[in-house]
Amino acid sequence: xxxxxxxxxxxxxxxxxxxxxxxxxxxxxxxxxxxxxxxxxxxxxxxxxxxxxxxxxxxxxxxxxxxxxxxxxxxxxxxxxxxxxxxxxxxxxxxxxxxxxxxxxxxxxxxxxxxxxxxxxxxxxxxxx
Amino acid sequence: xxxxxxxxxxxxxxxxxxxxxxxxxxxxxxxxxxxxxxxxxxxxxxxxxxxxxxxxxxxxxxxxxxxxxxxxxxxxxxxxxxxxxxxxxxxxxxxxxxxxxxxxxxxxxxxxxxxxxxxxxxxxxxxxxxxxxxxxxxxxxxxxxxxxxxxxxxxxxxxxxxxxxxxxxxxxxxxxxxxxxxxxxxxxxxxxxxxxxxxxxxxxxxxxxxxxxxxxxxxxxxxxxxxxxxxxxxxxxxxxxxxxxxxxxxxxxxxxxxxxxxxxxxxxxxxxxxxxxxxxxxxxxxxxxxxxxxxxxxxxxxxxxxxxxxxxxxxxxxxxxxxxxxxxxxxxxxxxxxxxxxxxxxxxxxxxxxxxxxxxxxxxxxxxxxxxxxxxxxxxxxxxxxxxxxxxxxxxxxxxxxxxxxxxxxxxxxxxxxxxxxxxxxxxxxxxxxxxxxxxxxxxxxxxxxxxxxxxxxxxxxxxxxxxxxxxxxxxxxxxxxxxxxxxxxxxxxxxxxxxxxxxxxxxxxxxxxxxxxxxxxxxxxxxxxxxxxxxxxxxxxxxxxxxxxxxxxxxxxxxxxxxxxxxxxxxxxxxxxxxxxxxxxxxxxxxxxxxxxxxxxxxxxxxxxxxxxxxxxxxxxxxxxxxxxxxxxxxxxxxxxxxxxxxxxxxxxxxxxxxxxxxxxxxxxxxxxxxxxxxxxxxxxxxxxxxxxxxxxxxxxxxxxxxxxxxxxxxxxxxxxxxxxxxxxxxxxxxxxxxxxxxxxxxxxxxxxxxxxxxxxxxxxxxxxxxxxxxxxxxxxxxxxxxxxxxxxxxxxxxxxxxxxxxxxxxxxxxxxxx
Numbered sequence: 001x002x003x004x005x006x007x008x009x010x011x012x013x014x015x016x017x018x019x020x021x022x023x024x025x026x027x028x029x030x031x032x033x034x035x036x037x038x039x040x041x042x043x044x045x046x047x048x049x050x051x052x053x054x055x056x057x058x059x060x061x062x063x064x065x066x067x068x069x070x071x072x073x074x075x076x077x078x079x080x081x082x083x084x085x086x087x088x089x090x091x092x093x094x095x096x097x098x099x100x101x102x103x104x105x106x107x108x109x110x111x112x113x114x115x116x117x118x119x120x121x122x123x124x125x126x127x128x129x
Numbered sequence: 130x131x132x133x134x135x136x137x138x139x140x141x142x143x144x145x146x147x148x149x150x151x152x153x154x155x156x157x158x159x160x161x162x163x164x165x166x167x168x169x170x171x172x173x174x175x176x177x178x179x180x181x182x183x184x185x186x187x188x189x190x191x192x193x194x195x196x197x198x199x200x201x202x203x204x205x206x207x208x209x210x211x212x213x214x215x216x217x218x219x220x221x222x223x224x225x226x227x228x229x230x231x232x233x234x235x236x237x238x239x240x241x242x243x244x245x246x247x248x249x250x251x252x253x254x255x256x257x258x259x260x261x262x263x264x265x266x267x268x269x270x271x272x273x274x275x276x277x278x279x280x281x282x283x284x285x286x287x288x289x290x291x292x293x294x295x296x297x298x299x300x301x302x303x304x305x306x307x308x309x310x311x312x313x314x315x316x317x318x319x320x321x322x323x324x325x326x327x328x329x330x331x332x333x334x335x336x337x338x339x340x341x342x343x344x345x346x347x348x349x350x351x352x353x354x355x356x357x358x359x360x361x362x363x364x365x366x367x368x369x370x371x372x373x374x375x376x377x378x379x380x381x382x383x384x385x386x387x388x389x390x391x392x393x394x395x396x397x398x399x400x401x402x403x404x405x406x407x408x409x410x411x412x413x414x415x416x417x418x419x420x421x422x423x424x425x426x427x428x429x430x431x432x433x434x435x436x437x438x439x440x441x442x443x444x445x446x447x448x449x450x451x452x453x454x455x456x457x458x459x460x461x462x463x464x465x466x467x468x469x470x471x472x473x474x475x476x477x478x479x480x481x482x483x484x485x486x487x488x489x490x491x492x493x494x495x496x497x498x499x500x501x502x503x504x505x506x507x508x509x510x511x512x513x514x515x516x517x518x519x520x521x522x523x524x525x526x527x528x529x530x531x532x533x534x535x536x537x538x539x540x541x542x543x544x545x546x547x548x549x550x551x552x553x554x555x556x557x558x559x560x561x562x563x564x565x566x567x568x569x570x571x572x573x574x575x576x577x578x579x580x581x582x583x584x585x586x587x588x589x590x591x592x593x594x595x596x597x598x599x600x601x602x603x604x605x606x607x608x609x610x611x612x613x614x615x616x617x618x619x620x621x622x623x624x625x626x627x628x629x630x631x632x633x634x635x636x637x638x639x640x641x642x643x644x645x646x647x648x649x650x651x652x653x654x655x656x657x658x659x660x661x662x663x664x665x666x667x668x669x670x671x672x673x674x675x676x677x678x679x680x681x682x683x684x685x686x687x688x689x690x691x692x693x694x695x696x697x698x699x700x701x702x703x704x705x706x707x708x709x710x711x712x713x714x715x716x717x718x719x720x721x722x723x724x725x726x727x728x729x730x731x732x733x734x735x736x737x738x739x740x741x742x743x744x745x746x747x748x749x750x751x752x753x754x755x756x757x758x759x760x761x762x763x764x765x766x767x768x769x770x771x772x773x774x775x776x777x778x779x780x781x782x783x784x785x786x787x788x789x790x791x792x793x794x795x796x797x798x799x800x801x802x803x804x805x806x807x808x809x810x811x812x813x814x815x816x817x818x819x820x821x822x823x824x825x826x827x828x829x830x831x832x833x834x835x836x837x838x839x840x841x842x843x844x845x846x847x848x849x850x851x852x853x854x855x856x857x858x859x860x861x862x863x864x865x866x867x868x869x870x871x872x873x874x875x876x877x878x879x880x881x882x883x884x885x886x887x888x889x890x891x892x893x894x895x896x897x898x899x900x901x902x903x904x905x906x907x908x909x910x911x912x913x914x915x916x917x918x919x920x921x922x923x924x925x926x927x928x929x930x931x932x933x934x935x936x937x938x939x940x941x942x943x944x945x946x947x948x949x
Contacts, residue, residue: 020671020780020788020790021671022774022777023720023721023722024721024774025771029771032780032788032790034782034787034788039768039781039782039788041768041770041771043770067769072768072770127770
């Protein structure tokens, strides 16, 4: 599945780092990592959207996004390109969306071969909802 | 806030400080009403505020402060004596000024309230005369000062005449003003001196001040008001000078010195000028956010220094080692210095308390003085902010509930005035704050009764509770013994909030009280939050930090030590450390890294590392895999996703760059059930000495074993009660058994024998006990009753005799009978 995040919200993209696990925390919290002196919480994006556990052991990528309380990282399988898409291709999330909770998706972009699901970052990062 | 001028902002900051000083001074003056120093100081402060707000264009503020200033001027001159109503009026003025300043801060304007009633009250207080005695005493001083007075009067007269010229040239709204202005100047010129005044106009001497002064005073009011309205600042000040002069004329006619007003009008300018120069040389006003940034940077520096130290230790380069060492020293000093910038004396948190106590004592019709010891003790600014509210609440409690009314106190043989003593001192790396009152103490019986009434404890618990634990009831939410709810207290919301706030900054709260003599509350808080020494431990392959402030000692047990030394009580492991039973928490179990061990596993561990910790006065041992060294760690708060985890207090970056979690000692204690969250029985209490525990309520089955005595069996061990027919009892070898639920169940008679024959006819009562492998049936003569009984330590009373239900009863351990 392909997801899109607004580029301006992303602080950086960095490969998988050494992480310290946090016992007793939600399983979505993979751990804490040291990002140039700042302690950043890393969330497992697969678990967040309720997807099955991955089968390969390829290294994950960190997508570090800015929030008002500091940077938070989302662990994803792969990073793609930065796309500039015309806003007239934007549509609200379809009713038949499966596999991802609708509250996390702001809408979709129709690309040539597939749909790009645009993430709504606030609900994605808010685990208590 | 809008765009406030920098000038206005400065005015607000300074005025707030001045108002705080005013609060303190006014409360102090009440105790010594004739202290001229204090009176002058108060007058000068209000005068300063009034002057500035006139300049900045805040007419309401100016009017309020002016009326207050006039009242203060009379006090300062001795025309009025400070009493309760006047003090209340002045304090009300201070509050009004504060409110107006807050409105200015948030809206940019003064708001709509003109405070007419306050102004009227102050006016009324001012025009009432109540100090003939003071007048006489003060009059005696008059002759000494008249020499300088004449010069001062001449100067003022010159000012007045120049102002008169000024006013004459500029068109004035009312001609009457001009005439009135010249009137006093003519009179002044005629008299030429104070002494001349009364002498030349004997008829005025007998005139009581109140009647003449209103005219002068209203004139003064009008003069300064119109002065402020249209004329330039200079003229306004001179018009005010006229006002003051006119006021002094009125007082002169009473034979009182005018040195007060005129001379000291000149003084404040000179004095405050000098004073401000002295202060501005030695202090710097700083934005707190700047200091916070500095602290953060120093924190980062500490982390990096840790890293460099680690590298230098593993590198053979001696040059690196030297530089790293220097860096170490410099960073430590820098850290200490920056920490000091954020330290403030606790006096800042205490300064508001005298006023709070005064107002509260007045409304409760009690007399209370406040004593402060160790006001210079320094605390981090954030901690200071956090304890301000708890302190206020505790103080209010003491005045409202603790200290008795004067008549009750006298009846008890105490002084009519109660004392509230505040004490602060450093001890053991922590700041201790004590709030002690010499009131009636906490009535433990009332607390017990209220606890039962509010359903927080049962009557049995209450009866067996020790005094110290009864006092802890006060800290529960909703608890209050106040007979009625006042606006001050009684709603029972306070003490638990105090406790939470204190714990939030890593502190602890302790209460002790002696009935009839008083109550003392003690708060202990860490010196600083940001950079703390911590012990590094390893558990489950990861490193964790434990703040050293909670650390008591380290214990290492090898297999000889563990065998038999780790016991189990109510399925909780404990370790006997010297004479104390220490409950143990296994960190890997609490973190969910492995399932709970069995008792056998615990007893037979090869090596056990125990970190003895203290949380809220309770001690416990934390079992970890490995103990490393102590390091200075920079505490970084947990992010939003983790802040609800109570077992972690934060995280830090270690010397090698990895992240480690910092354990929250109280949080772990609570999760491991060493600390109770609701005041109920906790493991710690169960392992303490018998005198010191909350008794547990147990249900006991009371039976007659067959010989008429009474025996008790813990009901939790009983599976069923059965009645069996004697015919079903069979012998098998030397055992007596019966068929029970398709299985063979051995029957045991309660006097211990398997082979005892039962002599009952009819049915036999059997108490079925579920053992490890099968059920056992205990034959009893009769089943009597089931009662609740409070027992401190159920395991220890097995086999002993207790009084239960009013009769001597033997408590039986069924499991022991089986093994026999």
